[in-house]
Each structure stands twice: as structure tokens, then as C-alpha cells.
Amino acid sequence: MDVLIPSPLHSYTGRRRVDAAGATLADVLADLDRQFPGIRFRMIDEQDRMRVHVRFFVNGAQTFDLSSPLRPTDEVAIVQALSGG
Amino acid sequence: MKAGERRAAEIRSRIRELSPHEALALQARGAALVDVREPDEIAQGTASGALTLGRGFLELRIEEAVSDPRRPLIVFCGTGLRSLFAADDLARLGYEAVYSVAGGFARWKIDGLPVEAPALLDGAARERYARHLRMPEIGEAGQARLLRSKVLLVGAGGLGSPAALYLAAAGVGTLGLVDHDVVERSNLQRQILHTEARVGSAKVASARLALEALNPGVKVVGHETRLVNANVEQILAGYDVVVDGSDNFPTRYLVNDACVKLGIPDVHGAVYRFEGQVGVFWPRAPRQAGPCYRCLFPEPPSAQDAPSCAEAGVLGVVPGVIGLLQATESIKLLLGIGQPLVGRMLCFDALEGRFSELAVARDVACRACGSGPLPGRQDGELPGAGNADGSA
16 A cells, blocks of 8 residues: 655655555554664654654544554555654 | 716616615615725725625626626615716616615615725725735625734744745734744745845844835734743734744744643644645634644654754745645634634645645643643633634
8 A cells, every 4th residue: 555654754765655565554564664674663662652753644534543454545644743944 | 957967867767766765675675786986985884785896897897796687786876976877887788677876875874774884994905905805705804804913923934934925915914923043045045035135134134124025014023032931922922823934843832832822723834855734723713623733743753853954955945835825824714714724734745746634633632732631620621711713
């Protein structure tokens, strides 16, 4: 499925839109980490919690549950707080 | 008898005149009441519900205003003479039932019939804001409302520049600017309030020159200081809308928390490289309570997780796009029109040429606006004492 990567993490992916697979958000993040080693830790902390400045949206709706099921046609947007003005 | 009077007498033979009371009764049955006086007369007040088309462009505007030629038209002017000529022209255009009000608006008022309050715009303002006045969503009342409004721009930089310029152009009457920086040459790639000649000047002073040159009718209030806990509420209080165009997280959280407390909408914009975010954070939104910035991002990231634009760069036009969306949202909020970005965030990707819309939910346990069981707070009650409509 399509995953939109926030700009501050483009240093891992080199681009905004990447393809990742998984039946849940946790699976997708694991797949992303396989493709782009280290990226998961920038979004999820040691206790498997979402970092407070990174939020996850599935088809535009926010989700707080890493185990929520996903379909291959879903679009996951990962959004990071930006400060620039 | 003069030629004009002879002609009026001749028109009276085919255009029926109504008394103001008869006109009011016919208007209540669906007739269109048309004011053909000059704009400066109309600005002093008109009959309630009148179409203020004026005489000059009457034939060009009437079809848009009244498309059905069978709908009766009641034309009035100041004293009942000009309206006879106008009524005659409208009848010739094909309107089947056209009347003129004998005695005009002068007699309408003497008879104590309903009038709309005089408008506040003078001739120069009506010319400057002519394109706004043409739109029913704004009109003279909306423009007068903008002129009475106060918007505070936090930061006169990449976001604040386009936002301030367009808000000044739109006639937002008071623009506050908070910035403690001076103009640097590296700002000029995107901060279009400033100029090469003003490198080294305080940004607030430079911005004032640009805004007053564009619209001298706008009052610019400068706050050449850094926003801190001790001054934030004092500076924000009294503004209708706050536009957050700051460049660091401590200021953004400070602005959010003060906006929540004061009940002011926080029109948030942020940029990074080719990406921008814009949303309205407003727990006191009258129609539906929205989230605040902390509902979305409870805490700022560490410095290493969020390098600034100074470190990472930004495409100069991206804050232009986002700053103008902030100005757009501000104007909508001030006028109470459209659907504000409350509970929604637009994310702009310049390289993809795409906006994505994200639904942002309120966090009931939010530290800033949450209605959870926090000490000294009832369920459902929000902190702070601002007005529900944000016009504190």
C-alpha cells in the first residue's frame, strides 16, 4: 500500500511516497524498517508507543492503534510536527 | 415646464406610482424592491431587503438580480423622480410589471417603514474593496466587519509575510505583529514583506513600512519582542484571530496554550522543505468544538527529530502557499463564512502537487484543552474565559 513519509524522514526513504505491505499498521512499520533500516525508531519508541510528535492516518482518519487492520488499498499518511515558518 | 419634468409627466402615464406603504405590501408578496440611488446615498442606509443596484449599471445588473421578467419590480430613488426614468428603462428591457415609489426613500423613512442601517464605508473604501463588495458573502457589512477586526501575526517571516500582506489588502483593520528578529539577506528568498534595503532593520519596522504602503487604512501594532510565558496572554488578548507563523516549537506551544485559554482560534501553519501544514485549532469553535494543537501533537519533538528550516531548507514559495491559506482561513473566521479548517489539517506537498486532508480529533485527555478529570475543572468545561465566537 501507499505510505506517505513526512519530510524530516526522507533522509531514510529518499522520497515521500513509498510502498509497504502488512495486515496491520505495526506490520507496515516493520516492513518500512526492513526497507529503510532505522526509520521505525524515529516513529515508535522503545515501549512500542507512537512518538508524541508523529501521528498516523489511514485514508485521512487518525489512528492510535498499531494493531488496527489494514487493506492493501489503504493509504497510510505519517505526519510529523513541523516548526518552520 | 422643463424638459425633464415634461418627460417625467409623460412616463407617469405608463408607469404606475406606489406609495411606500403600497410598495412594502407588494414587496412582501414577492416583488423585488430596487434602490437606484448613487452608492454614496445607498451607503447612508436603504429600505430593508432592497437590491442596491444603483442607476449607473442598472440595465447591466438587473438581469442577474431578477431573472424572471414577470416578477414585479418596485424602483425607488431619493424623492421619486430618478426612479421614474429607471422604471421606464426597466419596462423597456421587458419587465412586465414595473412600479416607482412616489416620494422615494425620503417618504419611505418619514412613513417609518423598515430601513437597513447606514453602511460604514466611505467612497475610497468602497472603491478599494469593490471586488469584495460585489460578493454577497462579504458585501458592505462584511467589509465593515473586516475593518473592525483584529488579527495577530506571530512571526513576520515566511508565513507571516504573505498572510500579513493579504490581510492588509483585504482590509483587516488591525494587524498585530510579533517578531524580535532583524531582516537578514537569507530571509528575502521567501519573506516578501522585507526588502534588500531593509536588511538589518527590525522585522516589525520593515513589515510596518510594507503594510502601510499597501493599505494606509490598516492599523499596524508592533510587538518587537519574543513571546514568552510572561507576556503571551497580554499580547494575544483582544485579537479575534491569531495566525501562528512562528519558526520554533516553544513558541508554537506557547501560542496554542494561550489561544486555548483565551478562546481565540489559532490559525496554524508550518513548513519544511517542500511540505506545508495548515489547520485551525479552536476548541471554542461555535458550531463544533475543534481540537487544539496539543490534541494532535501533545509534545514537541526533540531538536534532533525536528531540524529547523535554517538547517534543512525550505522552498521559498511553500510558506507563500501555506501563509495565504492561513490568511484565507482567518478571513473566513472573521466573516463567519464557509467551512473553516477546524478539526482538519491540510498537508501540501509541493513536489507531488498534492494536498491531503487529515481529520484531527479532539483528545479528551489533552493537557491544554482537555475536558478530562483535571483538578478544578468540570467535565466538558474548557479552561479560559474567551468569548465563544472568538471576538474577545
